[in-house]
Amino acid sequence: MEALDILFTASLWAAVIRIASPLIFGTLGELICERAGVLNLGIEGIMTAGAFAGWLTVYLGGGLWMGVAVAALAGAMFGLLHGTLVVPLGLSQHVTGIGVTLLSTSLCYYAYRLVFPEVTSPPKIEPFQPLSVPVLSDIPLLGPALFQQSPLTYLAFAMVVAVSWFLYRTPAGLAVRTVGENPAAAEAQGMNVTTIRILAVMAGSALMGVGGSFITLSAFNSFFFEMMNGRGWICIALVVFSAWHPGKALLGALLFGLFDAYQLRLQQLASAAVPYQVFLMMPYVLSIIALIVMSRRVAYPRALMVPYRKGER
Numbered sequence: 001m002e003a004l005d006i007l008f009t010a011s012l013w014a015a016v017i018r019i020a021s022p023l024i025f026g027t028l029g030e031l032i033c034e035r036a037g038v039l040n041l042g043i044e045g046i047m048t049a050g051a052f053a054g055w056l057t058v059y060l061g062g063g064l065w066m067g068v069a070v071a072a073l074a075g076a077m078f079g080l081l082h083g084t085l086v087v088p089l090g091l092s093q094h095v096t097g098i099g100v101t102l103l104s105t106s107l108c109y110y111a112y113r114l115v116f117p118e119v120t121s122p123p124k125i126e127p128f129q130p131l132s133v134p135v136l137s138d139i140p141l142l143g144p145a146l147f148q149q150s151p152l153t154y155l156a157f158a159m160v161v162a163v164s165w166f167l168y169r170t171p172a173g174l175a176v177r178t179v180g181e182n183p184a185a186a187e188a189q190g191m192n193v194t195t196i197r198i199l200a201v202m203a204g205s206a207l208m209g210v211g212g213s214f215i216t217l218s219a220f221n222s223f224f225f226e227m228m229n230g231r232g233w234i235c236i237a238l239v240v241f242s243a244w245h246p247g248k249a250l251l252g253a254l255l256f257g258l259f260d261a262y263q264l265r266l267q268q269l270a271s272a273a274v275p276y277q278v279f280l281m282m283p284y285v286l287s288i289i290a291l292i293v294m295s296r297r298v299a300y301p302r303a304l305m306v307p308y309r310k311g312e313r
Contacts (some may be wrong), residue, residue, distance in 0.1 A: 006265045011053040013145035015264075017153060018219060020250075020257035021092025022047070024156040025211030025213035026235035027242065027249040028163050029204035034239055035167065036178040037303040042082050043208050044232030045104030049074045050209030052108040055216035056115065057126045068213050070151070075209020076202045078104050083201035088101070088194050090307035109225060122222035128152055150218040152210075157250070159207065164246040176200050180301035183308040192206075193308055208232070232288070241291050243298045255290060259283035 006012055026047055033040040039045075055069035056066055078100055085096045107202060116123065129153070133147035155303040167173040175196050183193045211231075216223050242248035260283040 002269055006262065006269075008141070010141050010144040010279075012261055012265065014140070014148065015261040016254060016257040017145060018257075019150060019260050020253040021150070021153045021156045021230060022211040022214040022219070023235055023238060023253035023256060024160065025207050026092060026162065026232060027208030027253055028246060029211065030235050030239045031242065031244055031249055032163065032167075032176065032204035032248065032305055033079075033201050034182045035244060035301060036176045036197045037183065037301055037306060037308070038083065038086060038197055038201050039093045039097060039188055039305050040079070040082060040099030040100075040201060041094060041209075041236070042078060042104065042205070043097075043235055044228055044230070045101030045211030046075045046078045046205050046208040047215075047232050048108050048228050049104040050076055050212030050222050051110065051119040051216045051227060053209070053214075054213030055125060056111075058217065059123060064128055064217055067217055071209040071213035072206040072219075072223075073209070075212070076206040079202040079205025079208075079217055080198065082205070083198035086307075087197045087201070090309065093305050112223065112225075114302065122224045124221045126218075127216075127221045128218045150214075152214045152218045156214075158247050160250045163256070167246070177301075179308075180303050183303050183306075187310060193310070208235075211235075237287060237291055240298060241287075241299075250288075256281060256283060256287050259286045 026043055029046075030043055050071035053074035054067035057067040057070040062070070082096055082100045085091045086093045128150045130148050131151050137143045137147040139147070165173075167177060175186065175191055177187075178215055179193045179196045179200075181189065186193055186196070212228065215227055215231075220227070238249055238252040239257065243250040263280065263282045266282075
């Protein structure tokens, strides 16, 4: 019975939203890339770069929001690299994406050792503090969970609305979706497929960088190796789960956050009766099951991972 009681605690749902926040940024970023026809497997490394760049900026004296901006810029630069290699040059999106992940993570770890050659424990910064929304934060259960969060969490939810509006209510969003579905038709309408795809990858990668910065500027107060812990790969799965729709991407991120937060509390209940590895495995197993169920009839962008050269049919 105690396991069910956990589901009705404000602390659980507050943790769900915290865990989901970086996934929301990363999933939206990957979604924009794939909507334009580009698979970005560099997400894990780009989120790591955003985490490091944002944290280092604040550590060196910059403001927290400046750290977020620098993280977005770092993500956009790696997005530019990835986009340049896979769009006009037509290189393998799989190989290039993994290469970007290896490059960005390695550069971050190398830079960390250059800046802190003899540090044994990661230096700390003052992260974003929870921001309570007047009146709404006093609502039982929902108030502490939804309205006592970090400013970056509120930004993550706002980005779901913004990305949805951009993709489905603006000419630029229509152009992104068109080059991901039928680049030849887009070219016939006078659109520059190469430019649109590269800009989409840069914008998506910037969001990934912001997602990474959430880890160091909000969830934690320092940078350490392997802190992404596969979040980028989860975001790629969540894009498929969402059927490339921002609203469903939010649902998927919250669902994974629920699985993860719940297993942590189940570990405490089970104590030593069940190996803790079983609980650590639960969020991923349940996510795979949900992915299989939701993606059976999903319609992916038809030009996803298909190189396009101007004039070709």
